[in-house]
Amino acid sequence: MNFVVCIKQVPGTTDIKIDPETNTLVREGVPSVINPFDTYALEEGVRLKERCGGKVTAISMGPPQAEEALRETISLGIDEAILISDRAFAGSDTWATSYVLSKAITKIADYDLIICGRQTLDGDTGQVGPGLSEMLGVPFVAYVSKIEEIKEGYLKVQRMVEEGYETMEMSLPAVITVVKEINVPRLPSLRGSMKAKTAQIPVWTAEDISADTDKAGLTGSPTRVVKIFFPQRTHKSEMLQGSTELQVTQLMEKLEEII
Numbered sequence: 001m002n003f004v005v006c007i008k009q010v011p012g013t014t015d016i017k018i019d020p021e022t023n024t025l026v027r028e029g030v031p032s033v034i035n036p037f038d039t040y041a042l043e044e045g046v047r048l049k050e051r052c053g054g055k056v057t058a059i060s061m062g063p064p065q066a067e068e069a070l071r072e073t074i075s076l077g078i079d080e081a082i083l084i085s086d087r088a089f090a091g092s093d094t095w096a097t098s099y100v101l102s103k104a105i106t107k108i109a110d111y112d113l114i115i116c117g118r119q120t121l122d123g124d125t126g127q128v129g130p131g132l133s134e135m136l137g138v139p140f141v142a143y144v145s146k147i148e149e150i151k152e153g154y155l156k157v158q159r160m161v162e163e164g165y166e167t168m169e170m171s172l173p174a175v176i177t178v179v180k181e182i183n184v185p186r187l188p189s190l191r192g193s194m195k196a197k198t199a200q201i202p203v204w205t206a207e208d209i210s211a212d213t214d215k216a217g218l219t220g221s222p223t224r225v226v227k228i229f230f231p232q233r234t235h236k237s238e239m240l241q242g243s244t245e246l247q248v249t250q251l252m253e254k255l256e257e258i259i
């Protein structure tokens with residue numbers, strides 16, 4: 001069976017800066033990591049390959065530096081990693097991202113299961129998994145916490161919901177997004193790290209995946225980031241002094257003022 005894992009490179013710091021002119025993240029000089037939720041997707045892809053045989057491929061749509069993240073996936077047991085990169089993809093929203101990834105997966109052609117993380121740390125929408133399933137016309141289940149059974153054309157999973165767990169069956173090929181409860185990601189192996197150093201990471205452009213550039217990048221994105229800003233801290237704190245009784249009295253007086 002063949003598995004495709006979608007990964008995104010995200011800023012590896014909380015010290016995020018926004019370009020006020022373009023309303024986009026300043027990525028230059030900012031350390032990047034594989035989106036933490038995608039490490040569980042990668043691990044599950046490798047485990048499924050170990051369980052069922054076949055191949056696991058990692059793909060990422062991003063700028064050239066995303067190659068670094070893809071190289072890391074090889075050290076974690078991924079067989080092949082492909083970077084989907086083209087100037088025409090810059091500024092893609094979740095719709096355009098799903099479109100580009102769906103075109104790349106269509107080019108891969110021979111796939112049984114596509115695994116995504118539940119959401120990213122930066123965009124944080126959780127829309128790319130469902131978007132992919134819609135554009136590929138295959139079933140989708142979100143928040144998968146366990147793969148119970150998998151065989152040719154059939155998948156049974158457990159998914160997390162607010163009240164507990166649900167068991168879902170579906171046909172393959174399909175798309176799932178996974179939660180961190182699904183596994184404990186492994187560390188890179190020495191053999192994997194050696195393989196990663198010399199691995200070829202092919203770069204597929206819009207032309208390579210037959211993507212319509214009007215449907216990608218800013219042109220193909222129905223949403224626009226109008227304004228990005230850090231929320232202003234408006235709360236203030238005040239320390240109450242004295243005995244507990246005195247502090248309670250003071251607190252009651254202050255609450256009465258507010259109410």
Ligand SMILES: Cc1cc2nc3c(=O)[nH]c(=O)nc-3n(C[C@H](O)[C@H](O)[C@H](O)COP(=O)(O)OP(=O)(O)OC[C@H]3O[C@@H](n4cnc5c(N)ncnc54)[C@H](O)[C@@H]3O)c2cc1C
Nearest residue numbers: 006061091092093094116117119120123124125126127128
């Ligand atoms: C108008 C607009 C402009 C934007 N411009 C830019 C920009 O210039 N540069 C920029 O970096 N971002 C930009 N973004 C953000 C970008 O659109 C989103 O980060 C991207 O579409 C993915 O959405 P998300 O991060 O919410 O992913 P989610 O939907 O939260 O991700 C869920 C899962 O989908 C998979 N996934 C998500 N993104 C990718 C990817 N790129 N490759 C492979 N797998 C993926 C991963 O498995 C991930 O865990 C822009 C967004 C908007 C709305």
